[in-house]
Amino acid sequence: MSLVASKRVSDSGDVPEIDDGVASVNAGAFWPVIVLRDLRLAARITGGITTTRLMHVTTEAVVHVTDQLASWQQTQQAAGYTALADVPAGQVNGESIKVYRFRRAVYAIARALLLEGYRDVDTTAKGDKATDTFDNQCDDLWRDARWSIADIRGAQRLFAELC
Template sequence: MSFIAAAPPLVRTTPPSDPAPLGTVSAGAWWPEIDLAALRDAMRLDGTITAERLRPAVQDALASTIEQLLAWSLVHITAGRPSFADVPALVIDGESVNVQRFRRAVYCTAKANLIERYSDYDTTGRARKDTQEETRDGQAEEHRRDATWAIRDILGVPRLTVDLI
């Protein structure tokens, strides 16, 4: 009689102790830069999301966020504001809340995209449970909601619109 024991695959769940610098993603001088290492820490992205996966997700999230703020930004650019951080807003911890909200919108959109794209890295052949899939979908939707709220807060519009039908 023979017995073959197969261990589960090794998945690195934390970045290496001395990771290579991830850099930043920039959309021009007026918009805040996104620090990829800070995003990874803030959104609790482990080592399964490589830099090659993270950068395109952040680029897409940055483009999406800027598109939603484009009309608002043009008003402030034509008013002579040299950068996003110079738009008048409450300052907390030495930073404009608009910059904090912009960062949150980009971070949350990027994480929602990553959750949807890379929701299954289980290579053992086991089927995903329906409850796990629902949980991932719910997490992605919560991140999208948070991003929408951050953008609406920057725009100064209510977070919710209710119409009677």
């Protein structure tokens, strides 16, 4: 007698573990709306993070990014651009690169804030190793956000480490 085990094929579509409904963060007409469902999928945020917690960190991320770009935004609006998508930029997949980078900055900061919140969860030796991993991921995410913000402004990316 032989056994033939067939492989179960899963749907390849992105489906979040949790339904955030239509929850989103809106910073005004100039900035793109950040949809939590899209953030959750793009940043690999699991269902262990509630919609409320995700809304909290995403709001902080949007506030941080828009604060960093406030003077740049004023310059663009003075030039007659009413939305980030209207500011001249290249396109990728039919979307302004500046809009893409805004989203990338917000997503990176939101994920970094979530990871930073987990640092104190486990204080065992295993937890210390996980904390080091979280720190490295957080550093990379903050760097990605800084570079995206610099790219939106048209400024040079800067990476310097002082020892």
